[in-house]
Amino acid sequence: MGSLVDKVAIVTGSGRGIGRSIAEALLNEGAQVVISDINEELITQTTAELTSKGGKVLGVACNVTVSESIDKMVETVISTWGRVDILVNNAGITRDALFMRMSEEQWQAVIDTNLTSAFKVTKPVVKVMSKQRSGRIINIASTTGVHGNFGQVNYAAAKAGLIGLTKTVALEYASRGITCNAVAPGFIDTAMTQALGEEIISKVTEKIPMGRMGTPDDIAQAVVFFAGPGAYVTGQVLEVNGGLYT
Ligand code: NAP
Numbered sequence: 001m002g003s004l005v006d007k008v009a010i011v012t013g014s015g016r017g018i019g020r021s022i023a024e025a026l027l028n029e030g031a032q033v034v035i036s037d038i039n040e041e042l043i044t045q046t047t048a049e050l051t052s053k054g055g056k057v058l059g060v061a062c063n064v065t066v067s068e069s070i071d072k073m074v075e076t077v078i079s080t081w082g083r084v085d086i087l088v089n090n091a092g093i094t095r096d097a098l099f100m101r102m103s104e105e106q107w108q109a110v111i112d113t114n115l116t117s118a119f120k121v122t123k124p125v126v127k128v129m130s131k132q133r134s135g136r137i138i139n140i141a142s143t144t145g146v147h148g149n150f151g152q153v154n155y156a157a158a159k160a161g162l163i164g165l166t167k168t169v170a171l172e173y174a175s176r177g178i179t180c181n182a183v184a185p186g187f188i189d190t191a192m193t194q195a196l197g198e199e200i201i202s203k204v205t206e207k208i209p210m211g212r213m214g215t216p217d218d219i220a221q222a223v224v225f226f227a228g229p230g231a232y233v234t235g236q237v238l239e240v241n242g243g244l245y246t
Contacts, residue, residue: 002030003228008081010034010073012064012121013091015042017190018140021216022088022223027055029224031086034077036062038091064091064117074124083132086227087125089118089162090140094192096151107154114158118165126173135178136227139166140219141237143186147245159184163237170235179234181226186241188214209243 009026013019015037023033027050035047040061047059058080062073077084092114095106118139129135144152145159162182169180187193187204193213194201205213222240226233239245 002028004086004224005030007031007085007227007229008034008077008083009086009088009227010036010077010084010121010125011088011090012036012062012117013038014088015039015046017192018185018188018216018219019088019090020046021220022090023057024050024055025217025220025224026086026227027053027057029227031227032056032058032081034073035059036073038063064089064121065112067120070121071124074128078128084125084128085132085134086136086138087122087129088138088140088223088227089121091117092140092192094152094155096155098151099153102153110154111158111161114155115161115165118162122165122169126169126178129178130173130176133177135173135176136231137166137169137178137180138223138226139163139180139182140223141166141182141184143184143239143241143245146184146237146239166237167235174234179226179231181231181234182237183219183222183226184237184239184241185219186214186239186244188216188219190216207244208241209246212242214240214242 009031011019011023014023014035037043043059047057050057060073060076063069141162142159144156148156166182
């Protein structure tokens with residue numbers, strides 16, 4: 001039996017990539033998982049695939065930049081499963097450009113989707129968790145938010161902000177049995193990094209001490225640790241990056 005039996009988890013942006021792997025890992029531990037994404041086709045496909053493997057899965061469309069959409073998702077989860085034990089703020093985008101060439105639109109889109117989204121989604125969920133006097137919030141940051149990265153000033157600022165949000169929510173809710181931690185992935189093999197092209201991928205991979213890109217499941221395993229019932233850990237950032245920047 002898994003460590004998360006009967007726990008209800010929401011994973012944003014879980015139609016594909018890291019979010020989907022997180023959903024699968026939580027399901028493997030016995031949790032009931034809400035597959036939430038902006039892309040409805042992906043939700044239908046992923047929900048069907050994970051259900052066919054025997055998981056208790058609920059697909060709910062949600063754009064994490066829109067408060068009404070978030071409220072609707074949380075209402076649907078509560079009316080279906082009655083509680084929320086685990087929230088993984090995973091949805092994220094990149095809009096890369098060097099600092100001088102970055103437009104305000106690129107800046108704002110990344111701040112909205114990677115940072116303000118966590119503020120908006122955590123609010124209604126932490127209300128539910130407060131009443132339960134228990135909860136696990138895990139924010140998917142990035143090594144870029146810790147160390148910076150060329151061409152990603154918007155993304156670095158958003159992820160650094162997400163780490164600040166994590167540490168503050170951790171302080172404010174520790175007394176209610178709610179922990180809030182961040183996982184900061186390094187260079188992980190998903191559509192987000194495949195879009196960079198072969199040349200950049202092999203240049204970055206050369207710099208990773210462990211000699212390979214990470215897999216979405218490498219990140220999912222760190223999330224499972226923070227989601228665990230006994231975790232006496234809050235306000236922490238775990239870099240999962242094969243030794244990059246260490
Ligand atoms: P991905 O493959 O692009 O998946 C992200 C998912 O989020 C997609 O299904 C996407 O939908 C969805 N999404 C985008 N905007 C959304 C919105 N407004 N509301 C709800 N869902 C939305 O990315 P990933 O690589 O799995 O990344 C997942 C998280 O890990 C992100 O926060 C990312 O910043 C972080 N991360 C990734 C890496 C990496 O190397 N891959 C490294 C560090 C951190 P669409 O398909 O419609 O776009």
